[in-house]
Amino acid sequence: MTLISPAARDALQTWLEGQKALKDASDHTIAAYSRDVAGFLGFITEHKGQAQGLGALSQITVSDMRAWMAFTRGQGVGSRSLARKLSAVKSFYRWLAEREGFEPTAVLSARTPKFTAKLPRPLAEDAARDMIETVEMQSDTDWVGARDMAVVTLLYGCGLRISEALGLKGRDVPLAETLRIIGKGNKERIVPVLPAAQAAVARYMRLCPFPAEPDAPLFRGVRGGALSPRAIQKVMEQARMQLGLPASATPHAMRHSFATHLLNAGGDLRAIQELLGHASLSTTQAYTAVDLNRILEVYEKTHPKAG
Structure with a gap:
């Protein structure tokens, strides 16, 4: 300055x-x-x-x-x-x-330059499952593999941002059926926790050499400190190369996939907005824009004037 x-x-x-x-x-x-x-x-x-x-x-x-x-x-x-x-x-x-x-x-009055919004690239459902399984195989240390699998399962199973998953504390385990998440802008939301996510975190805790102290990070690095986002990004890079997935298969893509797969299964867009913690519905629509055909299909089947 x-x-x-x-x-x-x-x-x-x-x-x-x-x-x-x-x-x-x-x-x-x-x-x-x-x-x-x-x-x-x-x-x-x-x-x-x-x-x-x-x-x-x-x-x-x-x-x-x-x-x-x-x-x-x-x-x-x-x-x-x-x-x-x-x-x-x-x-x-x-x-x-x-x-x-x-x-x-x-x-x-200066005009904002026009640009084409980049649509998210969610993984296919089988690719998301393969990613979770393959992530675990990237480490020779059992507890580290279980840790990485648990984190990625939370990203996909609960739609968490990586910062939200890594922000969990020892006091949060064992995971209940719902999680209270403080997201962007200190906005609080409640997300349901799938049994698969509960089981993945429980397995990690059984293998983890560090105790679950209430105020300490739930997910630890190999030396016991807080696990860094880069560690999860790196392990997903290794897994996607093994699986032949594109560079867009990132931790955030698992959150995109959570939203898109819910919509594919008939989920309500506003309910998905709540689960993701988006302030604006338009942001949620951007996550799921790739499934416009699905929205039109639901519209045609359910709208009283359709057909």
Whole structure:
């Protein structure tokens, strides 16, 4: 932030603190906001030839916005990333304009670049089962294999994010028929736990050399510390190569698969939204967009005016 005026730097810091406190944004999100907005402010400084105080920032024009977007594109930034950066800049400017009393139209009217949303790639049901079984075989140590299998079973069987599975504590075992999960934005949800997931975790606990201390991580690394997400990503990479599955067969793909397979089995989209912990139904639809044919099939069979 060396190119940014002290007033602009202070304003950015105050805004970031507000995002953290009022919107409960994650550290990852705050870091991204900071980089994106600081990058914009740094560009404006260079573009204008001098550090921009708050008064100067209120005079940003449509031409300035186009210059920044063209520069960002020229850095090899794709449409999706540029759209994210623009969203952060607009959010900052809405707040700044309200605080400083100026009209932010030039910034807010900048058009978000169009991009094609990437559809998730869930695994086929048999591939998901094969993945769970093959993950266990990647370690020569019984308890490590059982651990990895238990984690991946939770991703697929309960639709957990990897951070949620690895966030479980010793106090959570033995797993009950439901789990209380604190997800993104500290939103709480209750998810049912399949007998297969209960059994996988119970087997891991029997083999694990470390005791299940109430406040300690349930899933341990080989030295007893918290298991890292990278360890599960790596073991799934090894398994997918053995199975001939695509690079999209990641831990998050197991969560996609959970949602899609539930929908295929006739699950209700809003119920699946609750299970996944999505704030918006549109996010859940993106998870299951690959099964539009299934939705149409249900519609045609059940809608009173269909047919």
